[in-house]
Amino acid sequence: MTEELMLAGCLTNNAASQEALYSRFSPRMLGVCYRFAKNREDAEDMLQEGFIKVFSQIHQYRGEGALEGWIRRIVVHTCINVLKKNKKFSDSVDITFASGVGIREEGIPSIMQAKEVVECIRLLPIGYRTVLNLYAIEGYSHKEIGNMLDIEESTSRSQYTRAKAMLEDVLVKKKIMLKPRAKTPFFGATAIK
Amino acid sequence: MERNLHTDDFEQLLREKSEEFRMYPSKRIWHSIYNNIHPGRKWPSVAMSITLITTLLLVGYLNTKNTGFYNTSTEKLTNGKANTPNHSPLVNSTTLTGQTGTEAPTSSIKNTPIGLALKNNLRQNAVSTNTPILTGIKAAGSPALEMAVANQPALSGKIIVSKDQPSVNVPLFTEPFQTVAKVGVIQKSTQRQPDNISHDQIVTISDEPAVLTQVQKIAINDILENVLPEDYGSSDRYRKIAVSIQNRSSYADNNLTATTQNTQDFVSTREREWIENYALYNRPASRKWANKLSWQMYATPSVVYRSLYNDYNFGTTLNATPPLAIASNGDINDDVIQKPSLGFEIGTGLQYSISKGIKITAGVQLNYTRYTSNAFQNTHPVATRLSMHDYKTNMTYEEYRTTPYSNKSGPEPIKLHNQTVQISLPIGLDFKLIGNENLQWNIGATIQPTYVPLGKSYLISSDRRYYIKETSMLNRWNLNAGVETFVSYKSSNGITYQLGPQFRTQLFSTNNKKIAVEEKLLTYGLKFGISKTLK
Secondary structure, eight states, X not given: OOHHHHHHHHXXXXXXXXXXXXXXXXXXXHHHHHHHSSSHHXXXXXXXXXXXXXXXXXXXXXXXXXXXXXXXXXXHHHHHHHHHHSHHHHHHTSHHHHTTOOOOGGGSOOOOHHHHHHHHHHTSOHHHHHHHIIIIISOOOHHHHHHHHTSOHHHHHHHHHHHHHHHHHHHHHTTSSOOOOOOOOOTTOOOOO | OOOOOOOSHHHHHHHHHHHHOOOOOOHHHHHHHHHHHOGGGHHHHHHHHHHHHHHHHHHHXXXXXXXXXXXXXXHHHHHOTTTSTTOOOSSOHHHHHTOTTOOOOOSOTTTSSHHHHHHHHHHHIIIIIXXXXXXXXXXXXTTOEEEEOOSOTTTTTTSOOOSSSOOOHHHHHHTTHHHHHHHHHHHHHSOOOOSOOOGGGEEEEOOOTTTSOHHHHHHHHHHHHHHOOGGGTTSHHHHHHXXXXXXXXXXXXXHXXXXXXXXXXXXXXXXXXXXXXXXXXXXXXXXXXXXXXXXXXXXXXXXXXXXXXXXXXXXXXXXXXXXXXXSOSSOGGGSSOEEEEEEEEEEEEEEEESSSSEEEEEEEEEEEEEEEEEEEEEEEEEEEEEEEEETXXXXXXXXXXXXXXXXXXXXXXXXXXXXXXXXXXXXEEEEEEEEOSSEEEEEEEEEEEEEEEEEEEEEEOTXXXXXXXXXXXXXXXXXXXXXXXXXXXXXXXXXXXXXEEEEEEESSOSBOTTBSEEEEEEEEEEEEEEEEEOO
């Protein structure tokens, strides 16, 4: 079924078209939810809520941009809303919470490729993880992230910096990634050891 | 949204890998979405689910009952000389149970400890020593099937082996098949040790199609699929099974996108990888009722009124004596001075959301009802009569009673408390009228089958001049109906609070239907409840 047919069917509340659309996009969207969620069950709940919104708001899709991007945006916002409802999340976004958090070597799963990267992301504290997901993978700006998470833009930046450092460390330890080269210091500046 | 490209190598890697990552949701998710976007079409699926569950339960029950059948056929196989004319039991029960020298009766496997001993041995070894119990299965040519049993202190070297003799060992394994299959899975996930299998440790199992039941064949295949090591893939059939296992293990590999240079460093053993992938992709489906079921408890302080009603269709008295002249011919409610009193209701129950706006509720509830009759205490009891109905003849008759309580006048005013304790099972529906997820206005209705274990009634006499204390005529079983409206608020910690007025009415008289004056209680209360969603 083509995307146009699916869309037309979904606009008329046609169950077959809705299922086709769901079948096409749900695996990737569940992957998105999984990166934000605590576990698979939560991810599935997020996915369910997201797709209900997709089908109820499908008439708002104007064909500007890819359908997948539109669905993804709804799903990501649903994930954020679910996380924001969780009080622990808002606590953990606090920058002080995250400082000094370490990853235990034995907590790192030995799994492969895409899955292993995602699993490593999921090892991060939830505040770090969310900012990293939104900035590095979903492509939101720090300003947008600040608005979405009700935090300062600067908080988002610092969260991301720490998240990135921590994730790099994990990925290097797991040999998914080579150790990043040390950045060249600014002209005239001295690298602080 | 401005989709920025924050591209350094690290972010590029993250983005690429995340884009590759896919997970396949369970069917349940689509069903939930479907039910949500097509609320009108939900009922068929609910009915189908109920039918399916009932069928599964029935099949499960019948299968459980059929265990006896297999045991019976087992006994036949073991005993019947016609079936096994020249076959001595292959596994000596004395060997298995450690009672060497004692010939255990082989006539009934069910009654001998062989099956249990083997089952226990298998289980104990699987759990405590973590040693592989069944290290291999291979075929020795059709139709015989050989099962190797190794590293079993209780079995190793003690099992009599005979390839030539078709054995009667199938019945022996009939009972512990499930255990064996599970053990096989455990063994697969630990370490395969196919080496130490001597020919002496091979138990031959007859595999005659006419003798083996379908269940047994399935069970054997189950074992084969779970415990067969690659080394034993000598015959075509088992090579296929070995390949199947191989494929199963490598399925996750192929499914997980292209490999990187560092792949080898990540994979310590194939088993580990298999377990990890299995755990990720084959998680049990989450509970269907999760987030739909909530537990509720509530309390309702209430004011209890009563309604009295005299059915004048029952006219003629059956007694020989003329009826007492009644004090007034007016409404019986005007002839008594009765005041409402405070009662209460406490209850707990479960609520199940069948859609966003409708919940089914069921639970258990305790009610205490009370109202007061203003009366007078006489010094001495007075004889009076109580109007009764005879439903067989549709006539009214009177029974003689004595009472110290006067309705109209007496030396000392007194308050008589009519009270009941009721235990109910309210079943009902709650509808959301307006509101969002957190704040809602709802209405609800329940029907409440009720048992009245305790109670005390003061009945008005035929002439309406006296009150007669009566406890034996209480209607023990009754039916109540309740309606309510309430505002509910869901807090951030997931607890929902509700508050609202409630009206409850009794559908049948408090007393036995033989009492001429019917009394129905009306309760007005303010219900406060809390509920918590179960996950």
